[in-house]
Amino acid sequence: MKNRWIALYVENQVGVLAKVSGLFSAKSYNLQTLTVGTTEQEDVSRMTISVKADDVTFEQIKKQLNAMVEVIKVIDLTTIPIHMKEILYATVHGLDSVGKTEAFQIAEVFDRGGSVKICDIGGDTVLFECTLTENKNNELIALLKSRFKKVQIVRGGAVAVEAISRSNR
Amino acid sequence: MALNITGRKLFVKALKEEGVDTIFAYPGGMITDIVDELYKTEGIRVVLGRHEQALVHEAEGYARATGKTAVVLVTSGPGATNTITGIADAYYDSIPMVIFTGQVPLHLIGNDAFQEVDIVGMTRSITKFGVTVRNREDMGKLIKMGFQVASTGKPGPVLIDIPKDIQVTSGSPEYPDHVDIRGYHPNENVHIGQLKKAYRLLKNAKRPLILAGGGVRIAGAQKNLLEFATKMNIPVTTTIMGKGVMPEDSPLYIGNCGMHGRFAANKAVTECDVLFSIGTRFNDRITGELDEFAPKAQIVHVDIASASISRNVVVDVPVTADAKIALERLCEYAEAMDTKKWLCELKAWEKEHPLTMPKSKVGVCPQTICEGINEVFPKANIVTDVGQHQMWATQFIKLNEGQEFITSGGLGTMGFGFPAAIGASIGNPKKDVVLVTGDGGFQMNMQEMATAMTIGVSVVICLFNNSTLGMVRQMQQLFYGKRYEITDLSAEDGSYYPDFLKWAEGYQCKAIRVTDADGVVPALKEAKKNKGITLIDFIVSPDDLVLPMVKSGTPLGDMILK
Numbered sequence: 173m174k175n176r177w178i179a180l181y182v183e184n185q186v187g188v189l190a191k192v193s194g195l196f197s198a199k200s201y202n203l204q205t206l207t208v209g210t211t212e213q214e215d216v217s218r219m220t221i222s223v224k225a226d227d228v229t230f231e232q233i234k235k236q237l238n239a240m241v242e243v244i245k246v247i248d249l250t251t252i253p254i255h256m257k258e259i260l261y262a263t264v265h266g267l268d269s270v271g272k273t274e275a276f277q278i279a280e281v282f283d284r285g286g287s288v289k290i291c292d293i294g295g296d297t298v299l300f301e302c303t304l305t306e307n308k309n310n311e312l313i314a315l316l317k318s319r320f321k322k323v324q325i326v327r328g329g330a331v332a333v334e335a336i337s338r339s340n341r
Numbered sequence: 342m343a344l345n346i347t348g349r350k351l352f353v354k355a356l357k358e359e360g361v362d363t364i365f366a367y368p369g370g371m372i373t374d375i376v377d378e379l380y381k382t383e384g385i386r387v388v389l390g391r392h393e394q395a396l397v398h399e400a401e402g403y404a405r406a407t408g409k410t411a412v413v414l415v416t417s418g419p420g421a422t423n424t425i426t427g428i429a430d431a432y433y434d435s436i437p438m439v440i441f442t443g444q445v446p447l448h449l450i451g452n453d454a455f456q457e458v459d460i461v462g463m464t465r466s467i468t469k470f471g472v473t474v475r476n477r478e479d480m481g482k483l484i485k486m487g488f489q490v491a492s493t494g495k496p497g498p499v500l501i502d503i504p505k506d507i508q509v510t511s512g513s514p515e516y517p518d519h520v521d522i523r524g525y526h527p528n529e530n531v532h533i534g535q536l537k538k539a540y541r542l543l544k545n546a547k548r549p550l551i552l553a554g555g556g557v558r559i560a561g562a563q564k565n566l567l568e569f570a571t572k573m574n575i576p577v578t579t580t581i582m583g584k585g586v587m588p589e590d591s592p593l594y595i596g597n598c599g600m601h602g603r604f605a606a607n608k609a610v611t612e613c614d615v616l617f618s619i620g621t622r623f624n625d626r627i628t629g630e631l632d633e634f635a636p637k638a639q640i641v642h643v644d645i646a647s648a649s650i651s652r653n654v655v656v657d658v659p660v661t662a663d664a665k666i667a668l669e670r671l672c673e674y675a676e677a678m679d680t681k682k683w684l685c686e687l688k689a690w691e692k693e694h695p696l697t698m699p700k701s702k703v704g705v706c707p708q709t710i711c712e713g714i715n716e717v718f719p720k721a722n723i724v725t726d727v728g729q730h731q732m733w734a735t736q737f738i739k740l741n742e743g744q745e746f747i748t749s750g751g752l753g754t755m756g757f758g759f760p761a762a763i764g765a766s767i768g769n770p771k772k773d774v775v776l777v778t779g780d781g782g783f784q785m786n787m788q789e790m791a792t793a794m795t796i797g798v799s800v801v802i803c804l805f806n807n808s809t810l811g812m813v814r815q816m817q818q819l820f821y822g823k824r825y826e827i828t829d830l831s832a833e834d835g836s837y838y839p840d841f842l843k844w845a846e847g848y849q850c851k852a853i854r855v856t857d858a859d860g861v862v863p864a865l866k867e868a869k870k871n872k873g874i875t876l877i878d879f880i881v882s883p884d885d886l887v888l889p890m891v892k893s894g895t896p897l898g899d900m901i902l903k
Contacts, residue, residue, distance in 0.1 A: 183524065186475070191465050198466045228655060235648040241470040241490055244524040 173224050175204065177249035177256070177332055178234065180219040183242045184210055191242060192219065201225065201233055205258075205306075205329030216244065220256075220332045222306070253335035257287075258328060260309045262300040265322040272298060274319060282312055306330050345511040348480055348503065349378040352441070355484040355516050356385055361412050363767060365400040367393050369416020370456060371443030374508040376414075388767060388796060391788040393420050395760035397427020398786065401436050402764025405747045406722055408561075409768070410437040410492045417443045418456030421502075425464060426754060428498050432467040433751025434582065435559060437496035439487045444473060446506040461502050469497040474504065477512035485520045494527025495646040496559060528645055531662035536670055539617065539641040539658045544676070546615035548637075548683045549575045552598065552627075555582025555750065556620020556644060557664045565668035566619070567591065572675040576687055578606040580621050581731075582750040585740040595687055596696065599627040600891050601732040604694035604900060605687050607891065610635050611898040612686075619643040620664045623653040624751065625893070633896030643667045694889070694902055696736055704880035705858055707805060711737030713861035714775055714803065717869055721773035721801075722747060722765050726758025726782035729811035730803075732887040734777040756785030759802065763789055766798035773869065774799065780806040780830060780841075790848045793874050800875075801868040807881040808837050815886050819901065829883075841878045852876040 182188045189208055196203040204222040211218050223233060230250075237246050249256075264275055275290065275298045282288040282304065292299035300316075302309060309327065316323045346354070352375050356364065363386040368376045379387050390396035393415050400411035415424055421442040431438050445454040450473070461471040470490045474480050480503070487499040543549050557566050563586045570577050570593050577587045578598040587594045596603035598610050610616065616638040621627065623642075628634040634654060642649075642656040643664060650659040660667060698708040711733055714723070723738055724747040725731040731748060740746055747765055749757040762776035783804055793800060805811075814828040831837050845852035851871050853864045855878070868875035889900040 186473070187461060187465070187471075190462060194465055228651065232648070232652055235650075235652075239646060239648040241486075241522060241525045 173226055176223050176225055176230050177254070178221045178223070178237070179247040179249050179332060179334075180221060180237060181211070181244040182217050182219060183244065184215050184217040185242065188217070188242045191240060192237070195236055195240070196223070199236065201229065207329035207331050209331075220330055222330060247334070249332050249334070253337070254332045255335055256305055256330050256332035257303045258306045258309050258330040260300070260302040260304070260312070260328070261326040262302070262313065262316055263297060263324040264300070264316060264320045265297050265324070267296050267298060267320070271320060275300075278312070278315060278319070282308070288312070343514045346514040347511050348477055348508040349374045351480055351512070351514065351516065352484070352503070352508070353378050353382050353385070354514070355481065356412065358516050359410070359488050362386060363388060363403065364412040364414055365390060365396045365403070365764070366414040367396055367416070367420060369418075369420045369443060371417035371445060371505050372414060372420070374505065375441075375443070375503070388792070390760065390792050392786065393423030394427050394756065395786045395789045395792070397424045397431065397438075397440070398754070398757050398760035399764035399767070399789070399792070400438055401427065401431050401434075401757075402724060402747055402761030403768040404436050404438055404764075405761070406745055406765035406772075407768040410439060410488060411764075413438065413440040415440070415442055416456070417445055417460070418458050420456075421460035422458055422463065425467070426752075428464055428500065429467040430749055430752040430754045430757060431498040432469075434555065434749065435496045436498065437492040438498040439491050440498060440500045442500060442502045443508075444502045444504040447475060447504045450504065461500060464500050467498070468500045471500040471502070473502040474507050477507050477510040480507060481513065481516045482520055485517045486522060489520060489522070490525060495649070528647070528661050529663065529666070531660065531667050531670060533670065535658060535660045536662070536667060539643070539660055540671060540674065542615050542639055542641060542658060543573065543575070543617055544678065546613075546678075548612060548614045549573070549678065549680065550609050550613035550616050550638075551575050551577040552580070552610070552616055552618040552621060553577055553583045553586050554580040554619065554621025557583060557586040558620075560620065560645070560664035562620075562665035562668050563587070565665055565672060569668050569672050569675055572672060573678050574680045574684070575617070575678065576609060576680070576684060578602070578609060580624070580627050580750070581735055581748060583621065584735050585744060585746040588742060589739045595691070597735050598897070600629070600893070601736065601887050601889065602891075602897075603691070603696050603736070604889050604902065605690035607889070607897045607900055608690045609687055611637070611896070613638045615639050615641070617641045617643075619667065622649040625653070628654060629891045629897035629899075630895050633898070698885065701882045701885050703882040703884075704807075705855055705861060707733040707881055707885055708737050709858045709861055710803060710805065710879050711777075713865050714777070715739045717862060717865040718773050718775050718801070720744060721775045722769065724748070724758055724762040724765055724774060724776045726776070726778035727753045727755045728779040728782055729807075729815065729885070729887050730777050730779045730805035732812075733805070736887075738777070755782040758782055759786050760789045760792075762800045762802075763793045763798050766800050767796070770798070773801065775801045775803060777803050777805065779811060780804060780808065781810045790845075790850060790874065794848050794850060797873065799872050801865070802874065802876040804841060804876060804878050805881045806841065806878050807883040807885070809883040811883065812887070814883060815890075818884075818886070819890070820892065841876060845876045850874045850876060852878065854878040854880065856880045
């Protein structure tokens with residue numbers, strides 16, 4: 173079982189998201205994340221889907237998605253260079269001044285040109301806003317949980333796009 | 342510019358342009374405008390069923406007998422939900438069908454209005470395409486899409502939900518000839534390289550076998566299959582849905598394989614070294630235990646839907662293609678193989694365990710009834726319900742060229758048979774229709790007798806009456822220590838309801854009861870003379886078993902033979 177990525181162009185219509193997600197539940201495929209938004213064409217949406225699957229199942233998922241009338245194109249992102257980001261909000265509660273300092277230091281270390289920042293702050297609370305990769309976000313969450321007692325996490329799914337330069341990943 | 346027309350008028354226009362001459366309909370509040378429009382329309386026959394589920398099965402029977410796309414029209418809410426079993430049945434057996442449902446007006450959608458349901462959502466996983474028309478201007482395009490999608494590629498049901506206000510709103514009178522669908526490109530060609538690879542594999546085989554499914558019939562490739570198998574001297578086995586795609590009198594045909602397949606056919610699948618499967622999706626009733634399926638074979642899989650390939654059985658050579666096109670190409674370079682030794686082995690297996698039933702202790706032997714049908718109705722379309730009788734029919738009824746075998750293969754829907762037989766007769770009134778049904782399945786849609794008598798179709802109902810739910814009882818007999826829980830349909834004192842002869846009388850329909858072998862052929866002959874519905878109540882022993890049997894989840898080679 174490996175993590176896989178698919179980008180899906182679909183008709184931007186009522187029910188299409190339900191049909192795509194319904195396929196995963198109906199066939200017992202392990203859907204990890206699914207994000208969707210419109211493209212430069214208003215009547216076309218693009219989904220980014222991550223699944224955990226073996227090779228045979230993953231082939232089937234692609235074929236089944238391709239068979240849907242509403243699906244315009246299926247792109248397997250697993251083996252091609254891509255840019256991928258996931259949005260994450262992490263609220264850390266119950267911080268004293270030392271804890272707050274540490275929170276800012278963590279944000280600074282994880283920051284890659286504006287991809288992590290403390291975007292809000294209260295008496296004993298700070299709010300992280302991150303647009304890292306899914307893996308990097310996992311690392312950040314693990315660190316926050318190991319350092320602080322009360323961490324609240326809100327994650328969006330990942331959005332991915334094919335890289336222009338082949339060396340990017 | 343042409344004048345605008347209402348949605349209901351466009352609906353009728355669309356049907357006419359699609360060449361629809363018959364629709365299967367049941368009225369209701371949210372569809373009355375279209376119903377009224379049909380009243381004013383000539384050239385479209387509207388068949389009124391007695392239940393929406395049966396209506397869909399009637400449409401299925403019509404589609405299966407004619408090859409045309411069937412059309413169903415029902416109202417919203419319960420009218421729509423009643424169709425769901427039929428839609429699922431059509432989906433699993435790849436039947437081209439467009440189902441139109443009425444819907445509450447747009448402004449009430451989502452308000453839990455009277456008789457509102459999200460039928461598109463409910464049927465999403467059992468339709469090829471489903472949509473609610475939300476804009477009158479899209480109506481023509483969406484109906485065209487529906488017909489295009491239902492009938493092309495791997496056919497299947499499409500549902501188009503039309504809100505009441507859309508039916509009466511005026512808009513463009515245009516009904517397009519064709520719609521470009523960005524995400525829908527049914528496969529029309531075959532990858533010659535893959536096909537040649539498949540051919541080379543077959544050519545080098547010592548024990549080649551063709552497994553043909555319902556896709557061969559859908560593609561109209563029966564003759565091509567016979568030509569290919571004959572040119573290469575390769576034996577052919579079929580699935581239930583594939584029954585009839587190979588002439589039963591061909592020396593290369595070895596019968597159905599699978600859960601209740603012939604001994605020789607199941608042995609052939611187990612022992613073959615190359616399995617050339619075409620137009621089948623390897624349903625578990627065909628494969629038995631997957632890990633043990635065709636254990637010695639390299640497998641070729643030809644299917645029009647690439648999503649069907651390597652889904653259940655991982656194959657060595659996948660070929661995404663229409664069965665007819667693939668077989669036509671293969672016939673171009675097919676050469677005779679020496680398969681004498683292999684064919685002799687198959688004959689020996691057939692001789693070792695020929696397909697035959699022991700004489701029944703009570704009533705009429707099912708084999709005798711099937712043989713009687715073969716004798717009296719050699720050209721009829723055969724329709725079955727679901728249960729033991731269905732398996733006996735697949736085992737003992739011999740199909741000749743031009744005969745359709747209409748059965749619920751994928752979903753296994755009890756109650757399918759009678760309405761499907763009515764639909765088959767509506768679609769092809771010149772042809773005799775023989776329904777093989779059981780007393781359990783028949784009772785699930787027997788109200789359709791009113792439909793049949795009212796519209797005057799001709800169907801011979803061969804009711805295999807064993808007073809039980811036979812297929813489950815058989816499992817209880819073999820695997821559950823004869824604990825016959827809820828499979829006996831009789832009362833404790835042995836009374837049985839209904840008395841089918843008296844019941845038929847209520848419908849003014851001819852009915853005959855047959856209790857011994859001598860009565861089989863005379864009853865069938867009498868039924869043949871009678872134009873209309875004849876019900877023959879064949880009394881069958883509840884202890885008669887369908888054998889061979891492969892227990893679910895066990896290897897195909899492990900057959901229960903006695």
